[in-house]
């Protein structure tokens with residue numbers, strides 16, 4: 001039976017998350033967003049983060065056996081929508097803990113899981129952060145979208161060479177959230193995708209390595225100054241002969257699968273965060289349309305264009321929410337094997353909710369452009385991020401769906417029938433070879 005109603009436990013979770021977002025997070029958001037120094041902005045929200053950690057939002061998706069909350073994907077979405085409706089950048093910090101730690105759960109050995117996941121869930125200081133280090137700086141080669149390119153000269157360029165039982169790491173990562181920590185000395189743990197084989201392409205050369213805070217040889221450059229989601233931190237990190245014990249490596253030769261699966265897990269989470277952002281804009285503008293007359297005698301909602309646009313905005317938000325729910329439910333049903341559907345929910349919700357926020361501004365008119373008096377400018381800056389972050393919709397997420405669909409035995413009714421699709425390396429690498437026009 002299809003049932004969209006929340007269980008009593010989920011209703012409680014929603015209420016608790018909403019109260020946290022409204023009472024604890026909201027009072028800090030405006031100042032943190034307006035702070036020109038990204039580090040100071042990040043530090044401003046630390047008390048809210050500590051409270052979120054205490055309440056279980058930072059590691060709630062990890063299994064109870066490690067001290068996590070044992071939340072389902074569906075549960076996570078319910079909490080994230082409420083937090084993102086107040087600030088999606090803060091939601092991103094929570095999401096990135098999962099991007100870093102979930103691959104350990106899927107690909108780590110028992111000893112690694114026990115050590116690192118337990119530490120994450122039971123940290124005495126409530127400011128525990130984990131970073132997920134995939135993205136690399138622009139250059140040639142450079143960037144991230146072609147991490148699964150079959151050539152050893154393309155894709156991930158940070159190298160980790162095995163020497164005397166240690167991996168020696170060199171290179172640079174650019175963009176990872178939380179990776180510099182609260183004090184620019186590193187997150188408690190950074191999980192990084194590196195090239196452990198210089199002779200293979202992305203489908204065999206990549207692995208994950210766990211880097212503890214305080215490991216020598218790492219330099220944290222000043223944080224990236226972003227347009228939106230400014231409560232989140234984006235780091236720029238250099239690795240110079242950084243030595244890590246071999247026991248800290250996992251997913252050896254399967255770092256590509258870890259990237260694909262992590263950015264799939266986060267798909268519906270990012271999707272619902274876009275929903276939360278658009279919902280906040282829509283509710284603000286709906287109220288405006290019911291009270292503002294624009295020099296006429298009646299509120300503008302009685303103009304048909306305004307009514308029709310608000311109708312479309314509301315429809316898009318609802319549709320995005322339910323596709324995110326479906327992707328989360330599918331992930332719960334198939335042990336996180338939701339690669340195509342997870343990507344679909346992230347793409348659809350991100351791009352649709354971006355349009356919804358822009359349309360909110362069109363409904364409201366010029367007053368939406370006044371950043372001193374109204375929040376639309378921040379909603380737009382924040383929502384802009386969804387199509388391009390968390391594995392960009394163009395280079396990474398669409399390619400993932402394409403790779404699944406291109407398989408000969410792909411069942412186009414698999415999602416409708418709730419049928420599991422196993423994601424394999426054969427599905428990767430599609431579309432990584434651009435085709436310049438023939439010469440002459």
Ligand SMILES: Cc1cc2nc3c(=O)[nH]c(=O)nc-3n(C[C@H](O)[C@H](O)[C@H](O)COP(=O)(O)OP(=O)(O)OC[C@H]3O[C@@H](n4cnc5c(N)ncnc54)[C@H](O)[C@@H]3O)c2cc1C
Nearest residue numbers: 132134135143144145175176177389390391392394395431
């Ligand atoms: C708030 C925020 C938080 C972030 N957190 C993290 C984090 O925690 N960890 C992390 O590693 N990164 C993080 N990032 C970076 C983010 O995940 C990016 O999505 C990722 O770096 C990929 O960017 P990209 O797709 O633009 O890649 P790029 O490699 O820069 O590609 C750029 C563009 O080229 C085109 N393109 C390239 N190749 C192809 C292709 N094969 N087919 C079609 N088009 C192609 C696409 O148009 C694509 O958008 C974060 C970014 C932001 C803004």
